[in-house]
Amino acid sequence: MKINPFKLERYFAIYEFTAKYLLSPSDCESLPMEQLLKGADEESLKLWKDLKLGYTESRGHPILREEITKLYHNINVDDVITIVPEEGIFIAMNAILEEGDHVIVVDPIYQSLSEIPKSLGCSVTNWTVKLKDHRWSLDIDFLEKSICEKTKMIIVNFPHNPTGYLPTKEEFSKIIEIAKKHDLYLFSDEMYWLLEHREGEGLPSAGDTYEKGISLFGLSKTFSLPGLRLGWLVTQDKALMDKIANFKDYTTICGSASSEVLGIMALRQKETILKKNRERILDNKASAKDFFKRYNELFTWIEPRGGSIAFPKLSEKIKVVEFCDRVVKDKSIMILPGETFDYDGNHFRIGLGRENFKQILKELEAYIIEEIKNYY
Ligand SMILES: Cc1ncc(COP(=O)(O)O)c(C=O)c1O
Structure with a gap:
Protein backbone atom coordinates (compact mmCIF):
# COMPACT_ATOMS: atom_id res chain seq x y z
CA MET A 1 0.00 0.00 0.00
CA MET A 33 -6.12 11.85 35.65
CA GLU A 34 -6.82 13.02 39.19
CA GLN A 35 -9.98 14.81 38.11
CA LEU A 36 -11.25 11.83 36.16
CA LEU A 37 -10.73 9.53 39.16
CA LYS A 38 -12.26 12.06 41.54
CA GLY A 39 -15.50 12.17 39.57
CA ALA A 40 -15.68 8.41 39.04
CA ASP A 41 -18.54 6.24 40.29
CA GLU A 42 -17.99 3.30 42.63
CA GLU A 43 -18.24 0.55 40.01
CA SER A 44 -15.64 2.04 37.69
CA LEU A 45 -13.30 2.77 40.60
CA LYS A 46 -13.52 -0.89 41.52
CA LEU A 47 -12.84 -1.87 37.90
CA TRP A 48 -9.78 0.41 38.04
CA LYS A 49 -8.53 -1.01 41.33
CA ASP A 50 -9.01 -4.64 40.27
CA LEU A 51 -7.72 -4.13 36.75
CA LYS A 52 -5.31 -6.72 35.39
CA LEU A 53 -3.34 -5.47 32.44
CA GLY A 54 -4.07 -8.35 30.11
CA TYR A 55 -5.42 -8.55 26.58
CA THR A 56 -8.97 -7.29 26.25
CA GLU A 57 -12.07 -8.33 24.28
CA SER A 58 -11.47 -7.49 20.64
CA ARG A 59 -14.71 -5.55 20.13
CA GLY A 60 -14.22 -3.69 23.42
CA HIS A 61 -15.10 -4.15 27.09
CA PRO A 62 -18.83 -5.04 27.33
CA ILE A 63 -19.43 -2.40 30.02
CA LEU A 64 -17.69 0.22 27.89
CA ARG A 65 -19.75 -0.72 24.85
CA GLU A 66 -22.89 -0.62 26.99
CA GLU A 67 -21.99 2.95 28.06
CA ILE A 68 -21.37 3.88 24.41
CA THR A 69 -24.82 2.64 23.34
CA LYS A 70 -26.37 5.18 25.74
CA LEU A 71 -25.22 7.97 23.39
CA TYR A 72 -27.47 6.58 20.65
CA HIS A 73 -31.10 5.50 20.22
CA ASN A 74 -31.02 2.43 17.97
CA ILE A 75 -27.59 1.03 18.68
CA ASN A 76 -27.00 -2.07 20.77
CA VAL A 77 -23.76 -3.52 22.12
CA ASP A 78 -23.21 -5.64 18.98
CA ASP A 79 -23.33 -2.55 16.78
CA VAL A 80 -20.26 -1.05 18.49
CA ILE A 81 -16.57 -1.82 18.09
CA THR A 82 -13.87 0.12 19.90
CA ILE A 83 -10.81 1.27 17.96
CA VAL A 84 -8.28 4.10 18.06
CA PRO A 85 -10.12 6.90 16.16
CA GLU A 86 -7.61 7.17 13.31
CA GLU A 87 -7.52 3.38 13.10
CA GLY A 88 -11.32 3.40 12.71
CA ILE A 89 -11.01 5.42 9.50
CA PHE A 90 -8.33 3.08 8.19
CA ILE A 91 -10.29 -0.07 8.98
CA ALA A 92 -13.70 1.13 7.77
CA MET A 93 -12.30 2.32 4.42
CA ASN A 94 -10.40 -0.94 3.95
CA ALA A 95 -13.41 -3.03 4.90
CA ILE A 96 -15.74 -1.25 2.46
CA LEU A 97 -13.79 0.09 -0.48
CA GLU A 98 -12.15 -1.59 -3.45
CA GLU A 99 -10.06 -0.41 -6.36
CA GLY A 100 -12.24 1.33 -8.94
CA ASP A 101 -14.89 2.51 -6.46
CA HIS A 102 -15.87 6.16 -6.44
CA VAL A 103 -16.34 8.15 -3.23
CA ILE A 104 -17.54 11.68 -2.54
CA VAL A 105 -15.68 13.40 0.28
CA VAL A 106 -16.31 16.69 2.04
CA ASP A 107 -13.37 18.99 1.35
CA PRO A 108 -11.17 20.31 2.95
CA ILE A 109 -10.96 17.22 5.14
CA TYR A 110 -8.89 15.48 7.81
CA GLN A 111 -6.53 13.93 5.31
CA SER A 112 -6.99 10.23 6.03
CA LEU A 113 -10.66 10.47 5.06
CA SER A 114 -9.69 11.11 1.44
CA GLU A 115 -6.15 9.73 1.37
CA ILE A 116 -7.03 6.17 2.40
CA PRO A 117 -9.70 5.80 -0.33
CA LYS A 118 -7.15 7.15 -2.85
CA SER A 119 -4.50 4.73 -1.63
CA LEU A 120 -6.98 1.88 -2.19
CA GLY A 121 -7.36 2.90 -5.83
CA CYS A 122 -10.69 4.74 -5.51
CA SER A 123 -11.55 7.88 -7.42
CA VAL A 124 -12.47 10.79 -5.18
CA THR A 125 -14.80 13.72 -5.84
CA ASN A 126 -14.23 16.63 -3.48
CA TRP A 127 -17.43 18.14 -2.13
CA THR A 128 -16.13 21.54 -1.09
CA VAL A 129 -17.34 23.57 1.88
CA LYS A 130 -17.54 27.11 0.49
CA LEU A 131 -17.91 30.57 1.90
CA LYS A 132 -21.32 32.01 1.08
CA ASP A 133 -22.46 35.32 2.59
CA HIS A 134 -19.74 35.05 5.19
CA ARG A 135 -20.83 31.57 6.28
CA TRP A 136 -19.52 28.12 5.47
CA SER A 137 -21.93 26.09 3.39
CA LEU A 138 -22.24 22.89 1.34
CA ASP A 139 -24.20 22.57 -1.89
CA ILE A 140 -26.44 19.53 -1.41
CA ASP A 141 -27.38 19.50 -5.13
CA PHE A 142 -23.70 19.05 -5.98
CA LEU A 143 -23.71 15.83 -3.94
CA GLU A 144 -26.53 14.27 -5.91
CA LYS A 145 -25.10 15.43 -9.24
CA SER A 146 -21.73 13.86 -8.42
CA ILE A 147 -23.10 10.35 -7.90
CA CYS A 148 -22.26 7.91 -10.68
CA GLU A 149 -22.59 4.17 -11.23
CA LYS A 150 -19.35 3.46 -9.36
CA THR A 151 -20.10 5.59 -6.33
CA LYS A 152 -19.98 3.46 -3.18
CA MET A 153 -19.65 5.89 -0.31
CA ILE A 154 -20.22 9.46 0.85
CA ILE A 155 -17.74 10.66 3.49
CA VAL A 156 -18.70 13.53 5.77
CA ASN A 157 -17.38 15.14 8.94
CA PHE A 158 -19.73 17.35 10.97
CA PRO A 159 -18.98 19.46 13.00
CA HIS A 160 -16.34 19.98 10.36
CA ASN A 161 -12.60 20.07 10.84
CA PRO A 162 -11.25 22.66 9.96
CA THR A 163 -14.13 25.14 9.37
CA GLY A 164 -16.52 24.41 12.23
CA TYR A 165 -19.27 24.08 9.60
CA LEU A 166 -22.39 22.27 10.74
CA PRO A 167 -25.30 21.56 8.40
CA THR A 168 -28.84 22.06 9.63
CA LYS A 169 -30.78 18.95 10.67
CA GLU A 170 -32.80 19.30 7.43
CA GLU A 171 -29.65 19.40 5.32
CA PHE A 172 -28.24 16.38 7.14
CA SER A 173 -31.42 14.37 6.60
CA LYS A 174 -31.26 15.29 2.89
CA ILE A 175 -27.74 13.84 2.77
CA ILE A 176 -29.03 10.64 4.38
CA GLU A 177 -31.97 10.56 1.95
CA ILE A 178 -29.60 10.83 -1.01
CA ALA A 179 -27.37 8.06 0.39
CA LYS A 180 -30.47 5.90 0.89
CA LYS A 181 -31.91 6.61 -2.56
CA HIS A 182 -28.65 5.54 -4.22
CA ASP A 183 -27.93 2.73 -1.73
CA LEU A 184 -24.59 4.25 -0.67
CA TYR A 185 -22.57 3.86 2.50
CA LEU A 186 -22.38 7.04 4.54
CA PHE A 187 -19.19 7.28 6.57
CA SER A 188 -19.76 9.98 9.13
CA ASP A 189 -16.75 11.17 11.10
CA GLU A 190 -18.41 12.53 14.23
CA MET A 191 -15.26 13.19 16.26
CA TYR A 192 -16.58 16.65 17.27
CA TRP A 193 -20.13 15.47 17.96
CA LEU A 194 -21.98 16.97 20.97
CA LEU A 195 -19.91 20.17 20.65
CA GLU A 196 -22.56 22.07 18.73
CA HIS A 197 -22.53 25.71 19.81
CA ARG A 198 -26.27 26.21 20.05
CA GLU A 199 -28.61 24.07 22.03
CA GLY A 200 -30.84 22.01 19.76
CA GLU A 201 -28.61 22.21 16.68
CA GLY A 202 -26.90 18.85 17.28
CA LEU A 203 -27.22 16.33 14.47
CA PRO A 204 -28.34 12.74 14.84
CA SER A 205 -25.61 10.18 14.39
CA ALA A 206 -25.52 8.60 10.90
CA GLY A 207 -24.86 5.09 12.27
CA ASP A 208 -27.89 5.46 14.51
CA THR A 209 -30.30 6.65 11.83
CA TYR A 210 -29.32 4.98 8.56
CA GLU A 211 -28.76 1.25 8.05
CA LYS A 212 -25.74 1.87 5.78
CA GLY A 213 -24.37 4.63 8.00
CA ILE A 214 -21.08 4.17 9.85
CA SER A 215 -20.25 6.66 12.58
CA LEU A 216 -16.89 7.39 14.11
CA PHE A 217 -16.77 8.97 17.56
CA GLY A 218 -14.44 8.80 20.53
CA LEU A 219 -12.95 10.47 23.55
CA SER A 220 -10.20 12.54 21.87
CA LYS A 221 -12.03 15.85 21.28
CA THR A 222 -15.42 16.19 22.98
CA PHE A 223 -14.31 14.25 26.08
CA SER A 224 -10.85 15.86 26.52
CA LEU A 225 -9.05 12.51 26.57
CA PRO A 226 -6.95 12.14 23.39
CA GLY A 227 -4.23 10.33 25.35
CA LEU A 228 -6.54 7.36 25.95
CA ARG A 229 -6.53 6.72 22.17
CA LEU A 230 -10.07 5.43 22.51
CA GLY A 231 -12.78 5.70 19.92
CA TRP A 232 -15.45 3.52 18.33
CA LEU A 233 -17.34 2.78 15.15
CA VAL A 234 -21.07 2.15 15.22
CA THR A 235 -23.10 0.61 12.43
CA GLN A 236 -26.29 -1.42 12.25
CA ASP A 237 -24.92 -3.28 9.22
CA LYS A 238 -24.01 -6.61 10.81
CA ALA A 239 -22.05 -7.96 7.84
CA LEU A 240 -19.98 -4.78 7.73
CA MET A 241 -19.37 -4.94 11.48
CA ASP A 242 -17.99 -8.48 11.05
CA LYS A 243 -15.68 -7.30 8.27
CA ILE A 244 -14.46 -4.44 10.45
CA ALA A 245 -13.83 -6.84 13.35
CA ASN A 246 -11.89 -9.18 11.04
CA PHE A 247 -9.75 -6.29 9.84
CA LYS A 248 -8.97 -5.15 13.39
CA ASP A 249 -7.15 -8.46 13.93
CA TYR A 250 -4.50 -7.04 11.59
CA THR A 251 -4.17 -3.63 13.25
CA THR A 252 -4.41 -3.53 17.06
CA ILE A 253 -6.37 -6.78 17.79
CA CYS A 254 -7.85 -5.25 20.93
CA GLY A 255 -7.86 -2.04 22.95
CA SER A 256 -5.79 -0.91 25.92
CA ALA A 257 -7.07 -2.36 29.21
CA SER A 258 -6.42 0.83 31.20
CA SER A 259 -7.97 3.13 28.58
CA GLU A 260 -11.13 1.04 28.54
CA VAL A 261 -11.78 1.51 32.25
CA LEU A 262 -10.87 5.21 32.17
CA GLY A 263 -13.19 5.48 29.16
CA ILE A 264 -16.09 4.02 31.18
CA MET A 265 -15.41 6.61 33.90
CA ALA A 266 -15.38 9.44 31.36
CA LEU A 267 -18.61 8.41 29.65
CA ARG A 268 -20.31 8.31 33.04
CA GLN A 269 -19.16 11.91 33.66
CA LYS A 270 -20.39 13.06 30.27
C1 LIG B 1 -12.04 14.77 11.85
C2 LIG B 1 -11.09 13.89 12.58
N1 LIG B 1 -11.22 12.57 12.49
C3 LIG B 1 -10.40 11.72 13.12
C4 LIG B 1 -9.36 12.20 13.90
C5 LIG B 1 -8.44 11.22 14.56
O1 LIG B 1 -8.58 11.24 15.94
P1 LIG B 1 -7.40 10.67 16.86
O2 LIG B 1 -6.27 11.65 16.67
O3 LIG B 1 -7.91 10.68 18.22
O4 LIG B 1 -7.02 9.33 16.36
C6 LIG B 1 -9.18 13.58 14.03
C7 LIG B 1 -8.07 14.12 14.83
O5 LIG B 1 -7.71 15.27 14.75
C8 LIG B 1 -10.08 14.45 13.35
O6 LIG B 1 -9.97 15.77 13.43
Missing part, protein backbone atom coordinates in the same frame (compact mmCIF):
# COMPACT_ATOMS: atom_id res chain seq x y z
CA LYS A 2 1.38 3.41 -1.01
CA ILE A 3 0.17 6.44 0.89
CA ASN A 4 1.13 10.12 0.88
CA PRO A 5 2.45 11.80 4.02
CA PHE A 6 -0.27 13.19 6.30
CA LYS A 7 0.46 16.92 5.98
CA LEU A 8 -1.32 18.07 9.14
CA GLU A 9 0.21 15.35 11.30
CA ARG A 10 3.70 16.07 9.90
CA TYR A 11 3.25 19.78 10.75
CA PHE A 12 2.16 18.92 14.29
CA ALA A 13 5.07 16.49 14.58
CA ILE A 14 7.49 19.40 14.13
CA TYR A 15 5.89 21.87 16.53
CA GLU A 16 3.44 20.20 18.93
CA PHE A 17 6.06 19.48 21.58
CA THR A 18 8.58 22.20 20.72
CA ALA A 19 6.55 25.42 20.27
CA LYS A 20 5.73 27.29 23.47
CA TYR A 21 2.16 28.07 22.43
CA LEU A 22 -0.27 26.05 20.32
CA LEU A 23 -3.03 28.14 18.75
CA SER A 24 -4.41 25.38 16.54
CA PRO A 25 -5.05 22.15 18.46
CA SER A 26 -8.40 20.54 17.74
CA ASP A 27 -8.91 18.85 21.09
CA CYS A 28 -10.33 20.35 24.28
CA GLU A 29 -8.13 20.94 27.33
CA SER A 30 -6.96 17.50 28.45
CA LEU A 31 -8.49 16.14 31.64
CA PRO A 32 -6.05 15.46 34.47
CA GLU A 271 -22.56 15.96 31.47
CA THR A 272 -19.81 17.55 33.58
CA ILE A 273 -17.08 17.16 30.95
CA LEU A 274 -19.24 18.41 28.09
CA LYS A 275 -20.59 21.40 29.99
CA LYS A 276 -17.10 22.62 30.79
CA ASN A 277 -15.85 22.12 27.25
CA ARG A 278 -18.83 23.85 25.66
CA GLU A 279 -18.51 26.81 28.01
CA ARG A 280 -14.79 27.16 27.31
CA ILE A 281 -15.30 26.92 23.54
CA LEU A 282 -18.03 29.59 23.55
CA ASP A 283 -15.96 31.88 25.76
CA ASN A 284 -12.86 31.46 23.57
CA LYS A 285 -14.99 31.93 20.47
CA ALA A 286 -16.20 35.31 21.75
CA SER A 287 -12.56 36.37 22.39
CA ALA A 288 -11.49 35.16 18.95
CA LYS A 289 -14.32 37.09 17.30
CA ASP A 290 -13.30 40.29 19.15
CA PHE A 291 -9.65 39.78 18.32
CA PHE A 292 -10.07 39.09 14.60
CA LYS A 293 -12.56 41.93 14.19
CA ARG A 294 -10.16 44.31 15.95
CA TYR A 295 -7.53 43.44 13.33
CA ASN A 296 -9.91 43.19 10.42
CA GLU A 297 -7.42 44.64 7.95
CA LEU A 298 -5.43 41.49 8.48
CA PHE A 299 -8.05 38.84 9.27
CA THR A 300 -11.57 37.81 8.31
CA TRP A 301 -13.45 35.99 11.05
CA ILE A 302 -15.91 33.27 9.98
CA GLU A 303 -18.09 32.00 12.78
CA PRO A 304 -17.94 28.21 13.41
CA ARG A 305 -21.26 26.58 14.39
CA GLY A 306 -19.88 23.46 16.00
CA GLY A 307 -16.76 21.72 17.24
CA SER A 308 -13.65 23.17 18.82
CA ILE A 309 -12.03 24.81 15.80
CA ALA A 310 -12.40 27.76 13.43
CA PHE A 311 -10.82 28.62 10.10
CA PRO A 312 -10.29 32.38 9.77
CA LYS A 313 -8.82 34.00 6.68
CA LEU A 314 -5.62 35.98 6.50
CA SER A 315 -5.34 39.02 4.25
CA GLU A 316 -4.07 38.14 0.76
CA LYS A 317 -1.21 40.58 1.36
CA ILE A 318 0.61 37.87 3.32
CA LYS A 319 0.79 34.21 2.33
CA VAL A 320 -0.56 32.11 5.18
CA VAL A 321 2.32 29.63 5.06
CA GLU A 322 4.80 32.48 5.46
CA PHE A 323 2.74 34.05 8.26
CA CYS A 324 2.56 30.77 10.23
CA ASP A 325 6.24 30.17 9.64
CA ARG A 326 7.23 33.58 10.97
CA VAL A 327 4.94 33.46 13.99
CA VAL A 328 6.29 30.11 15.12
CA LYS A 329 9.92 31.14 14.54
CA ASP A 330 9.65 34.60 16.11
CA LYS A 331 7.15 33.97 18.90
CA SER A 332 7.01 30.19 19.27
CA ILE A 333 3.26 30.25 18.53
CA MET A 334 2.25 27.33 16.36
CA ILE A 335 -0.56 28.11 13.89
CA LEU A 336 -1.73 25.54 11.36
CA PRO A 337 -1.89 26.88 7.78
CA GLY A 338 -4.83 25.82 5.57
CA GLU A 339 -2.27 24.49 3.14
CA THR A 340 -1.92 21.39 5.38
CA PHE A 341 -5.51 20.59 4.30
CA ASP A 342 -4.57 21.18 0.64
CA TYR A 343 -6.79 24.24 0.90
CA ASP A 344 -5.71 27.00 -1.40
CA GLY A 345 -7.54 29.89 0.28
CA ASN A 346 -5.40 31.96 2.66
CA HIS A 347 -6.91 30.43 5.81
CA PHE A 348 -5.49 29.01 9.03
CA ARG A 349 -6.97 26.83 11.78
CA ILE A 350 -7.37 27.87 15.38
CA GLY A 351 -8.40 25.67 18.30
CA LEU A 352 -10.99 27.02 20.75
CA GLY A 353 -10.87 24.24 23.31
CA ARG A 354 -7.78 25.06 25.30
CA GLU A 355 -7.41 26.89 28.61
CA ASN A 356 -4.56 29.17 27.47
CA PHE A 357 -6.29 30.34 24.28
CA LYS A 358 -6.73 33.94 25.44
CA GLN A 359 -3.14 34.15 26.65
CA ILE A 360 -1.93 33.01 23.22
CA LEU A 361 -4.12 35.63 21.53
CA LYS A 362 -2.41 38.25 23.72
CA GLU A 363 1.01 37.00 22.63
CA LEU A 364 -0.12 37.05 19.02
CA GLU A 365 -1.51 40.54 19.44
CA ALA A 366 1.84 41.80 20.76
CA TYR A 367 3.52 40.27 17.74
CA ILE A 368 1.04 41.84 15.33
CA ILE A 369 1.48 45.27 16.88
CA GLU A 370 5.28 45.01 16.79
CA GLU A 371 5.91 43.15 13.59
CA ILE A 372 3.12 42.69 11.15
CA LYS A 373 2.95 46.31 10.07
CA ASN A 374 6.47 45.76 8.71
CA TYR A 375 5.07 43.23 6.26
CA TYR A 376 3.16 45.88 4.34
